[in-house]
Amino acid sequence: MNQISKLNEVTEAILKNKIAFDEDGKERKIDDAISRPEAYMLYKMVIAAQPAVSIEVGLAFGISALVFCQAHNDKKTMSESIHYAVDPNQLTFYRNTAIVSVKAAGLYKYLKVLNGPSHLEIPNLLKDNIVVDCAFVDGWHTFDYTFTDFFLIDKMLRPGGYIAFHDVYGRAKQKVINFILTHRKYEIAEDLMEIESEPLVKTVKFFLWRLLRSPSLIFSWYHWKYQTKNSSGLLILRKKENFEPNFDFFKNF
Ligand SMILES: C[S@@+](CC[C@H](N)C(=O)[O-])C[C@H]1O[C@@H](n2cnc3c(N)ncnc32)[C@H](O)[C@@H]1O
DSSP states (O other): OOOOOOSOHHHHHHHHHOEEEOTTSOEEEOOSSOOHHHHHHHHHHHHHHOOSEEEEEOOTTSHHHHHHHHHHHHOSSOSOOEEEEEOTTTTTTTTTHHHHHHHHTTOGGGEEEEOSOHHHHHHHHHHTTOOEEEEEEOSOOSHHHHHHHHHHHHTTEEEEEEEEESOTTSHHHHHHHHHHHHHSOEEEOGGGOOOOOOOHHHHHHHHHHHHHHOGGGGGOHHHHHTTTTOSOOOEEEEEOSOOOOOTTOOOOO
């Protein structure tokens, strides 16, 4: 795979130390972010999309936002560069930690934070006819919220664009992926799914641990296809075309 040697110092330091600082200067322990291999995979996706506009649901401490903003900075095409990041808790629980980190990395000019839940914020972008080139869904992880995030983003995502989902080892996320693959024209971006190799013992440990926590994963194609290769939970889909089925279409998913 194409190795990315470094993202930027701020991102690398946060990924290594699992600590960031909020707007009060308080140290915050990072426990709900993408991992380093996932950060590199996400970076490759954003670079592949060469986006003018990108969006993520779930800003939290800002690791994925740092990756998006860095890729906007590094992309080759000259265009506008906006990364929308949606989160109802940035001002409150997270005390603007993401904004502090993105500013420290010198990337704040790319970031537009939408302080609200995705089902209220994304429709405003839709009303403004915003088109996005790539997206990341990492907000509230239940089926209904993840599905709603996809349903809305699909209406803005250009054909050829990408949408990534985090924690796809969860059954709710897998249900949404199954819906997309049966009711829309998307394909798994296998070319972007390759990640740094990890010790076999780690892969096996996570494969078994997730299966013990959720035994129905034994029937999950995702678990067998991807979690036997590594422990990452990031899945990237490429949109083949704008498509919605006829009004009475249904396929089991
Ligand atoms: C797992 S964290 C995201 C981690 C982040 N993507 C990263 O890698 O740094 C999930 C985030 O989703 C946010 N969230 C929860 N409900 C949401 C909603 N309805 N709309 C948007 N974001 C939501 C939470 O506040 C939290 O910040």
